[in-house]
Amino acid sequence: MIRIVSLFVPSLWIILALCAFDVNSQEVAPLRRYAYARNAMGSEFNLVFYAPSDSLAKVASDSAFARIQLLNNLLSDYLDGSEVNRLSETAGTGQRFYASAILFDILEKSKSLSAKTNGAFDVTVGPIVQLWRRAIRRNYFPDKSQLKEARDAVGYRFVRLRAEDRSVVLKRKKMRIDFGAIGKGYAADDVLKVLKSFGIDRAFLDAGGDLAIGDAPPEKEGWRIEVSSGGGDTTATHILTLKNCGVATSGSTYRHFDYKGVRYSHIVSPYTGVGLTTHTRTTVITQNGTDADALATAFSVLGIKKSQKVAKRLKGVEVWLLEQNASKKAHYKY
CATH class of the missing domain: 1.10.3980.10 (ApbE-like superfamily)
Known part of the structure; x- marks a missing residue:
């Protein structure tokens, strides 16, 4: 489970909003913190950023959530005609x-x-x-x-x-594309790009556990993030200060399928076609939300030993893995 610590509290217009900067003045408008939350892609999206005015914050946040809706309409396999x-x-x-x-x-x-x-x-x-x-x-x-x-x-x-x-x-019959393991991370990255188009760089988006993190808040080194890499008696918590990166966690703590005494993760292996039974809790930090989202799933499928081999080939990736069945833990940083 990932959560941000103590952060959330619940086109002519663009020209008007930008006037809040008062370009003819030598004084720069102070940045204020804004927070928004909406449901999208089957999850809650929590957006936090710093902007100089209410009007700019509104048009920027509306544009960000409009982008998320557009992505969902294009990429969701739940929607007929997407x-x-x-x-x-x-x-x-x-x-x-x-x-x-x-x-x-x-x-x-x-x-x-x-x-x-x-x-x-x-x-x-x-x-x-x-x-x-x-x-x-x-x-x-x-x-x-x-x-x-x-x-x-x-x-x-x-x-x-x-x-x-x-x-x-x-090329193959009955193929189906599924963006469930990358879509929210991709959307989170896209939102930061939308905000940048409004001159907003100090931003953070939690897309249902997939994080895209921009520049640090004013007078801070980064965004304080709590990463829980376990569950129950195996919980391991880390407080991290991060900026300009993506973070994602994957695991079966909350979503699973129990059948005849065996717990199957909602994460399915492309190799076997079956939900994972070795339940690996995985947290990945890398350059962007897209990569973090996909790699968290991949490392869950691979397990600790194979994940280490793959992680060595990647640059700028940090991984925590906890195999809950065997109580094995690993932490890689490359």
């Missing part, structure tokens, strides 16, 4: 899908992270996720044939991207 669902409908047909700039960008980032993690993070895991959603609703365990069918439709290497015209081809 762009990602329209792409998935072309799987195995040989049809070339011409993607928006946003969809193509997140697909490029996803493929790169899949390659870096040996497929432990795989944006084509949709068929497995869909299978387990049905199984959990109906309280049954998928049989071997269902698991094989789902696994056979997964494979990031079978996503063909052509940058010249932003076209995408899904």
Whole structure:
């Protein structure tokens, strides 16, 4: 669990808002703290930033949440007619899908992270996720044939991207794209970009546990973040002061599926098609929220030993792992 410590309290306009800076004055308007919260992408988004005026804060926050809604409309596999669902409908047909700039960008980032993690993070895991959603609703365990069918439709290497015209081809039948392990981190990064367009750099967004962190608050070294890397008797808490980075935690503490005495994580392995049974609590700090979100899932899938090998190949990444079943802990920083 990640939480920010003691921080949250619940286009002509742009020109007017910017006037609050009073460019003809030698005095700079003091920065004030603003906090907003809204539900999006199935989670609560908490946004905190510093701005010189109420009017600028309002237009900036409205624009930030409008961006989140746009991303959800494009990338959610829960929404009929979303762009990602329209792409998935072309799987195995040989049809070339011409993607928006946003969809193509997140697909490029996803493929790169899949390659870096040996497929432990795989944006084509949709068929497995869909299978387990049905199984959990109906309280049954998928049989071997269902698991094989789902696994056979997964494979990031079978996503063909052509940058010249932003076209995408899904080579395997029944492939489905699922941004559940990267979408909120990507949205958090995008929000910071929106705020920067308004001249707001001192900002923090908690996107349901996926954090994107900008410049430090005024007269502070960074944002104080409490990272809990365990649960129950294994809780390990760290207070960190961070800026200009992304943070994400992944684990099965709150979301899991119990079947015949075995607890299966909501995190499914692209390798086996089954929810994880070795429950690794993972926290990742890296350059941005997109990478942190995807890597937290990947390291949960890989476990401690394999995660260390992957982390060594990455730059600017810090990882805490706790395998709760075996009470094994690890901390890597590269």
